[in-house]
Amino acid sequence: MSLTKEKIFQSNKIHFIGIGGAGMNAIAEYYLRHGVKISGSDLTRNISTGRLEKLGIEVNYNHSPENIPLDTDVVVYTPALSESNVEFLEAKKRGLQIVKRAELLGITVNDKKLVAVAGTHGKTTTSAMIGKVLIDSGFDPTLFIGGNVEFMQGASTRLGSGDFAVVEADEYDRSFHYLKPDLIVITSIELDHSDIYSGQANLEESFEIFLSKSKTGAKVIYCGDDKVVSGLVKRSGIGAVSYGLTADNFLVVSDYKSIGKSAEFKINGDYVKLSVPGIHNALNATASFGIASELGITIEKYSEAIERFSGVDRRLQLVYNNEIDVYDDYAHHPTEVKASLNTLKEISKGNVITVFQPHLYSRTKDFHSEFADALALSDSIVLLEIYPAREEKIPGIESSVIKTDLVEKYGKDVLIPKTVDELNLYLSSIVHDGDIIVFMGAGNVTNYCSFFLNHLKGIKI
Template identity: 35%
Template sequence: MDLNNIKNVYFIGIGGIGMSAIARFFNEKGVKVSGYDRTATPLTRQLEEEGMKIHYTDDITLADKEANLVVYTPAIPAAHTELTWFRENGYEVVKRSDVLQEITRSLFAITVAGTHGKTTVSTMIAYILTETGYGCNAFLGGISVNYNKNFWSSSKAVAVIEADEYDRSFLKLSPDIAVLTAMDADHLDIYGTPEAMEEAFIQYTHNIKPNGTLIAKFGLHRSKELTATNKLLYSLQNDVANAYAENIRMNNGGYVFDVVQQDWKLEQVSLHLGGMHNVENAVAAITVAQILGIDGEKIKAAVGTFKGIKRRFEYVVKRDDQVYIDDYAHHPEELRALITSAKALFPGRKATVIFQPHLFTRTRDLADGFAESLSLADEVILLPIYPARELPIEGVTSEMIAGKITVPVKIIAKDKLLEFLQTQETPLLITAGAGDIDQLKEPIAALLKK
């Protein structure tokens, strides 16, 4: 695949967060970009405004038959009419990961993998490299609040890529610097067992280019099997790691801290994001920037202006009597970090968490963990499971989680939620989930602002 010789590219599932980043990459190169998605969203509307032609019906007569490359997402059903037609008619049809594979071969690649934290760390790295003048091409799995996009380009032959473990797609990448944030069990519908998933993360580190660098979270299971020519471990506060934070102070919903490495220290770093896990994410991102030789004061100035990623500990409403946080958390460990951090930043407030479980298989496999983490809240509202790419599984419902939660809990239909919230006091409100719960963010915010 020669990315420089492509004139027309067609995307099946163009509205996906990872797909849209690659679509923007081609669009900025002057390639004619078009595609299909199931529904129109604010993101697809942005793509259309940028000049991409998109339709929302699975209809081959609407597809671009002049395309010399067709890119699809694994979330598209195998029997999809357009996908089937392109395959049967001799087009070059590739997954999103195949395009990223080619990019990592041709550029100096910094990839970020892990069950959670990868979107924040990759966006933070890309933002630091951009704001300090180092430069990079960024392929992200979330929308940067600073730039309001998930892709940006640079003449610098450097790429920062969020490496997605779903469908093992991240194993195609060949990074120069690889970051690994977590190895917790997830996507067991793909991997089968936690051990198989761990093997995939281990293989990810084996794919690092010769003389490359691995930056891994301290304390990961099977850490000794994670290999690279150069290996650094980062931590929130454990001083046994190669890089860690100390003197952490909470400050107006964010933090001030020092980052310490063996021969290097960056003092008084200000991070205007909630969540102690984001301090740890910042340590990882700062370590990458330091390895690249970027001046410490420039790094600190960039971190101080970083506004985060939409739906990652995002302050939707923040005033003296009301805080509303929206987050993409859809795994028990992500919920644990989200809830504990929010309660620590706003002590004494009743914490109400509205959670939409994502996938029947994930709910079935991790129900105990979800219940344990959600029980850290003061009260919980569960929405029905968002099915995404799955068909229902008999007996798997939100009740599986509700029955194990140890604090007051209700299951409420999505279309009844606003009506219910009108009668409630929610001084610390959190919405979480990877489905379509984000559609409620603006209506909830409008209700709270009244």
């Protein structure tokens, strides 16, 4: 039986396995606000599950067949879930409608005028920027963002009454193949998920399929500085607008400079001010202007809106500002680590101290040397043990392989702490006024950031 939006709205209850995930909690909240009863399970508590519980959703923090209420019609799961999961098997046993999160997202938004933001890096921030500009310009869009957003009161979804929807188009597990966009952003194409894609060519093929799913008359806003993206877009034959730092782009970023924790730059000579730092954010903002201009939003209106954009949780998020600054950051690919650290070096008055948690054994195996190259921008480095997420351990792959590269190539001193107390005491012993400490990674490194902030409360730096 094919699933439609109408059938979902008529459901008794939808159950989400892994409801705390970035994409899952957003869809759960969307349907809750449309009056559908929701339940869910996850193995760990986080900010998102706490938010859902406050909204009245029952979340069980384990996986058990009993977690699926008897009146459930639809069960939603993520690609990270094993099909041997007991709740997944229970749903099959009961003959319930089972749907992937990505398919449900497509069902939810494909009837809208859809803006889909794709690319290896910058999807979440760019999606949120577009959302902010459309809201402030009166479009009242529906938003599905892969992070918690301040202007959405900490949510990752927004229900709008307008015709437009903005979504983050994730290449992981080829999830974006379920989307049929009208407007597309592609920020970059670089191999990241080696557990999904056999290589760069396989990844590019997946993006080609994504573009082929777009609606008639679709248009692509793409980073022309990325030769892979440029080639892909040109081969697609879809109408396109390029942006970037080089003069051959249609939208040219120039005169970038940091101003404290903000930035300013020009798009085709027009002045733009950002309340978030980094040349990578200037590029993200220019992508959002590309979408805005397609919708008839003037540079003046756009500039007012984008200056009010204050960022997304865990995207170079300033979480402590006193004698030292502490940032919480989601960077988990060498390119992202390098971009974040270059930005922090720009704005720091002292040293930059990085606490990095590698995410996935496969990613560490493939990119340990590149991680070392990026982390070497730091003045001091702490490595936490690898966060495995969905993966089994790969023999011989642990954080020490990055440490070895840092020591041998750059002569860096690197600590791999055994306990939280060891980490906190070490950071307290090396940090000085004017320094920046950044906690970086896609796993539970944000918890270590919280532990350190609690530790700071009793210590004068």
